[in-house]
Amino acid sequence: MRRYELVGRRDLALRDVPVPQPGPGEVLIRVGACTICNRSDLVYYHYLGERDHCAQGFFGHEVSGTVEAVGAGVTRTEPGARVFARAPLSGGYADFALVREISVGHLPDQIPFEQGAILQLLPLAVHATRGVRLGDRVAVIGQGPVGLMTLQVLARRGASDIVVADLDPWRLERSRALGAHRTVQTDDAAREDWSALGGEFDVAIDAVGTPYTANACVGLVRHNGLVVLLGTHHVDTHVTFDLVAWEKKGLRIHTSAEPTDPDRAAAMKVAERLAPGIELAPLLSQAYPLERLPEAIERLSASSVLDPAESPRAQAGPPPRTLKLAIVP
Numbered sequence: 001m002r003r004y005e006l007v008g009r010r011d012l013a014l015r016d017v018p019v020p021q022p023g024p025g026e027v028l029i030r031v032g033a034c035t036i037c038n039r040s041d042l043v044y045y046h047y048l049g050e051r052d053h054c055a056q057g058f059f060g061h062e063v064s065g066t067v068e069a070v071g072a073g074v075t076r077t078e079p080g081a082r083v084f085a086r087a088p089l090s091g092g093y094a095d096f097a098l099v100r101e102i103s104v105g106h107l108p109d110q111i112p113f114e115q116g117a118i119l120q121l122l123p124l125a126v127h128a129t130r131g132v133r134l135g136d137r138v139a140v141i142g143q144g145p146v147g148l149m150t151l152q153v154l155a156r157r158g159a160s161d162i163v164v165a166d167l168d169p170w171r172l173e174r175s176r177a178l179g180a181h182r183t184v185q186t187d188d189a190a191r192e193d194w195s196a197l198g199g200e201f202d203v204a205i206d207a208v209g210t211p212y213t214a215n216a217c218v219g220l221v222r223h224n225g226l227v228v229l230l231g232t233h234h235v236d237t238h239v240t241f242d243l244v245a246w247e248k249k250g251l252r253i254h255t256s257a258e259p260t261d262p263d264r265a266a267a268m269k270v271a272e273r274l275a276p277g278i279e280l281a282p283l284l285s286q287a288y289p290l291e292r293l294p295e296a297i298e299r300l301s302a303s304s305v306l307d308p309a310e311s312p313r314a315q316a317g318p319p320p321r322t323l324k325l326a327i328v329p
Helices: 040-047 113-128 145-157 169-177 211-220 243-249 261-277 290-300
Strands: 002-008 011-016 026-035 062-070 082-086 096-100 104-106 137-141 161-166 182-185 201-206 221-229 252-255 284-289 324-328
Touching (some): 011 290, 026 082, 026 113, 062 096, 062 113, 082 096, 104 113, 104 261, 113 145, 113 284, 113 324, 137 145, 145 161, 145 169, 145 261, 201 211, 211 221, 211 243, 284 290
Parallel strands (some): 137 161, 137 201, 161 182, 221 252
Antiparallel strands (some): 002 011, 026 062, 026 096, 082 104
């Protein structure tokens, strides 16, 4: 089978490799589509060899397709089933991908594979918003794909006031269509000023993953409020906070990570129930054939968040008029 592999920094190779065989508790998926992660995949591509974590995850982890075969003990799915999957055991820019059963979710028949791969973000958004209560006021910084997915989950959790912020007015148009109560266009040149969002939020969610956006959330929440670190801090892995400010407010914090299999299973169970009602079409910008993966990667690389926070920015913001790109074998 064909599989794109990241063999060096900014160096991709399309190789012919054996089809993986599912072991106990594993599922082999014939890939219908694999969407590009706007953070992990891009950071692996640009920083492989410079940051240790860039060699610890699989390149291409947002997969949808049809179950080809299952290993011993698999009970939640069967050959022929349409599924979406996360955290595969082999790269997803391929004809087939191997996944643990716990990472597989049912894909509704009406959702095309190109959109279905985006559902990998849904369990993440479900787990990230676990501390949101009915009636909460919530601020979300960042309206890329994971921010827009989180916006939809917040509405279903009963948040009474959802205020979102982004650099890109084009993305904020989608936020309004997907249920944001108020949108705020921010200015990357004035990173310390978040006053336009207001304050005293019950929950503030960093859906970007930079030192500036993480610290902004501290300023936005009320006393005893909750800060959620959803965006992955793959570029600036060390973030400095004023812990006196945390102490004065008595803040709580959690991340989006699911540290145990029971956590993963619980988030996937909720995600499967929510999936039929999630708007995915506004998040998909274009589909590319497998051979054009390098072109798609370069398009997404026109992003300011790929540069360290204190360095000169090669880009002024996110890639223009682009959210998710799907790769179709």
